[in-house]
Amino acid sequence: MTGEQVVFAYELWQILVGAFSAFLIGVSKTGVPGVGILVVPLLATAFGGRASVGTMLPMLIVGDVFAVLWYRRHTQWSRLIELIPWVLVGMGLGAVVLWRLGEMDGGKDFLEPLIGMLMLVMLGVHLLRQRWGDRLTPHSPLGVATTGTTAGFATTVSNAAGPIMGIYLTSLGLPKEQFMGTSAWYYFAVNLSKLPIFVVLSLLNPAKPIITGQSLLFNVLVTPVIIAGVYLGKRILWLTPQRAFDAVVLVLAGAAAIKLILGSAMLDNRREMMVVPQDGMVITEDTVFAPGVYYLPNGVTVAGDHITLDGNSALLIGRDRQGVGVRVEGRQGVTLKNLRLREYYHGIRATDCKRLTVTGCQITSTAEVEPNTIFLDIWLPAEKAYGGGMLLYRVQESLIEGNDLQHQMNGLLAYACRYLTVRRNVANYCSGFGFHLYDTSDSLYEQNYADFCCRYEPRGDRYGHMGADATGFLIVYRSCRNTFRRNFARLGGDGFFLAGMTPQMQPAGCDDNLFEENDGSYSPNIAFEATFSRGNVYRNNFANYCNYGFWLGFSREFVIEGNRMLHNRQAGIAVENGVGFTVRRNTFQACGHGILLWSKYVREFAQSAPENDTSRDWLIEENVFTRCGKGVRIAANQDHGIRNLELREGEPTAPRPHRNTIRKNEFQENRVGIELVNVDRTLITENLMYRNVEANVRLDDAQETTLQFNVGYAGGYL
Secondary structure (H helix, E strand, O other): OOOOOOOOOOOHHHHHHHHHHHHHHHHHHHOOOOHHHHHHHHHHHHHOHHHHHHHHHHHHHHHHHHHHHHHHHHOOHHHHHHHHHHHHHHHHHHHHHHHHHOOOOOHHHHHHHHHHHHHHHHHHHHHOHHHHOOOOOOOOHHHHHHHHHHHHHHHHHHOOHHHHHHHHHHHOOOOHHHHHHHHHHHHHHHHHHHHHHHHHHHHHOOOOOOOOHHHHHHHHHHHHHHHHHHHHHHHHHHHOOHHHHHHHHHHHHHHHHHHHHHHHHHHHHHHHOOEOOOOOOEEOOOEEEOOOEEEOOOOEEEOOOOOEEEOOOOEEEOEOOEOEEEEEEOOEOOEEEOOEEEOOOEEEEEEOOEOOEEEOOEEEOOOOOOOOOOOOOOOOOHHHOOOEEEEEEOOEEEEEEOOEOOOOOEEEEEEOOEEEEEEOOEOOOOOOEEEEEEOOEOOEEEOOEOOOOOOEEEOOOOOEEEOOOOEEEEEEOOOOOOEEEOOEOOOOOEEEEEEOEOOOOOEOOOOOOEEEOOEOOOOOOEEEEEEOOEOOEEEOOEOOOOOEEEEOOOOEOOEEEOOEEEOOOOEEEEEEOOEOOEEEOOEEEOOOEEEEEEOOOOHHHHHHOOOOOOOEOOEEEOOEEEOOOEEEEEEOOEEOOOEEOOOOOOOOOOOOOEOOEEEOOEEEOOOEEEEEEEEEOOEEEOOEEEOOOOEEEEEEEEEOOEEEOOEOOOOOEO
């Protein structure tokens, strides 16, 4: 629910269980009320408790729409209207109870059996009504008040009003059509009112959303199954005798009550099996921690394969931001979930592990270099790594999903890892790196947040460097073949920072990575930086309102396609000594320069990256340049591409940029469309030039330049 495109990653068994649940929802809405009791545990098993709520709600609303359309003529509005005041009273009471019990462990477990017992009482009253008469039946004033208050209370604290309404409507002796029409409007109003609440909660907590793009796509896919259930349910209702219909409703209501009571008892048994964590504990079997706050300066260690450690929201606190909260070494199939860790050097440290899963953890307040001090070292090895939420070293085939890693120096540090899936984690407000890859390859990073990852290095009393190499995503030292998709790294020192040359001039290219549909906007420096690397692809990213959208010096064979670069102060794309780039179908608007391409001789780089001797062999095609200072500028021997170098006599220079092609682009309302300075063999063809202020094309010692088939603002060829 954050504007990102949808990743559909459910397994086949989840799809089948979800589809069957959708079918049952359809049947329950138009034919067999109460059969929905089966849906809740099915969806919780398939998608997890929190996600199942968001997956189920749109399905219910789809079923409600059909039920309202078909049975609206049979609605008994008087029965609903007399309940409304008491439902509101119950909802208010439920809200107060939730607030009072919010800080108490097991509060919800106490309420669910209470609701179950209330259901059984109502069911018993209904079965004994012939003896008691109308005094305690729902259509008496006392019965209406009891039913409405109980239903409002139940729907607020446990979403369990359905069986209560079933008992109420059955006790009224309503014909089955009136039963369906009255309940249809009730459920439709209640479920529709919950939808915006779930959306807002998902936006406020993107690490643990209730409704996601994936769940909504799944809802769309199973809608035909819901409709099939709706039609079958209507047929069942038509064939079902009234007495059988009443019996089914009451039996299912009783089953729901028993489930709430027994379910709480099962949770009580689970609580008795919980473990109180001890300092230095070694865990060798599946373990669930008892909720609470624990001072564990030496943390805990998982020392077995295929073990699940469920933190159950227990908070483990270290000492002086030293040590490790949870350590896993040389293990396979370990799952860590629902842990809360703070005041350690690293919250979780995993070494030499396979098939590790870390989900639903909250780690913050780990070791941090004092702010407003140093420029960061992006090349620290694992043994000297900065502090952070998680450090993975030589970890393979693992899943890191849905963790909160905010407000510390670094979120996730991955060293020498392979085949990671890092998804839907939040590492905002880090003073170092949100996500760090060092020699980490063949991994997927998607739908993560690393906004506001920035720091400041003073350089005098009133001046300094904003950023100091802090970045949302840091990718260094031969981190290759990774996919970064739909991540957010806005308002950081840099957005995405990739470096392929060590300070010792050792080539360590980060090659063949895919950056797709990410957003690195609003950096004081660069949205996407990648140097000394080869074969990276940038497709459909946002790089707006930065100093540079892309800075890609001394790299080769990049594809930059379909990106949006708006209002970047210096340039949308800036490249020094870049070779063999393809820049296609991008949008440049109101940038100092759209594309800034130049050559410069640097002795150390000439020795370490001799193939990047100048900027050459570029294809720039089908882009749109609007209201930039200069749409494309290509020049030789430049300082940052915008001013001539001061060269001493006899000083070596880079070869002039050459063999670049600019074709089928649109240059509209720029100060200068294309500017070439000291370049050779440039082909400018089939471009549209419209209302560029100073010049469509400006040439300064541009040898062997070919201009052909370019259309000017008046429609004539230039």
